[in-house]
Amino acid sequence: KQEVTQIPAALSVPEGENLVLNCSFTDSAIYNLQWFRQDPGKGLTSLLLIQSSQREQTSGRLNASLDKSSGRSTLYIAASQPGDSATYLCAVTQGGSEKLVFGKGTKLTVNP
């Protein structure tokens, strides 16, 4: 059974700092991995999608990497801003299915 873990559960940083969020998964047989952002009381916003054959994806100040063999992904946020404050969720699409398996998220607070 696939399990996705995100560490840390919460992170507080000063504005301008670069930071890394971690995601690990137990079964490397995935099709892809997706990072989402969730604001309080809101839905999920897709940030980056990495296919299993890819190593990384970049969008603006965000960079996501994938090491499928070791079951790890990182989301790097450069020059953090207060507007980046949200919960960041990692999810994998399990091989042979159309299900997303989610981690519980990392709650990020960027202090001005």
Add this chain to the structure above:
Amino acid sequence: NAGVMQNPRHLVRRRGQEARLRCSPMKGHSHVYWYRQLPEEGLKFMVYLQKENIIDESGMPKERFSAEFPKEGPSILRIQQVVRGDSAAYFCASSPFGLLNTEAFFGQGTRLTVV
């Protein structure tokens, strides 16, 4: 192109009543997924549908829960005889070609409260 639309955003039901949650996928998307987020828990898969077909309902409780995605109209998640434990946020997602090659787009969710 409007995003995934869910309604209502908030729904309050008394124990024993029925709850109907609606989801209109993005234009051109024929794959719909329902997820449930319990307080302090991660999102859990419930059901995957394509037009008029349930493809995978392995995450949906066998009793009281049902889902449909008719040829015309939104996808409906129906919960009969709601209990307090059904209180959660229910999210719908859609995809144009399935999740193996494309990303999932989520709606704002319906927050169900059972009193």
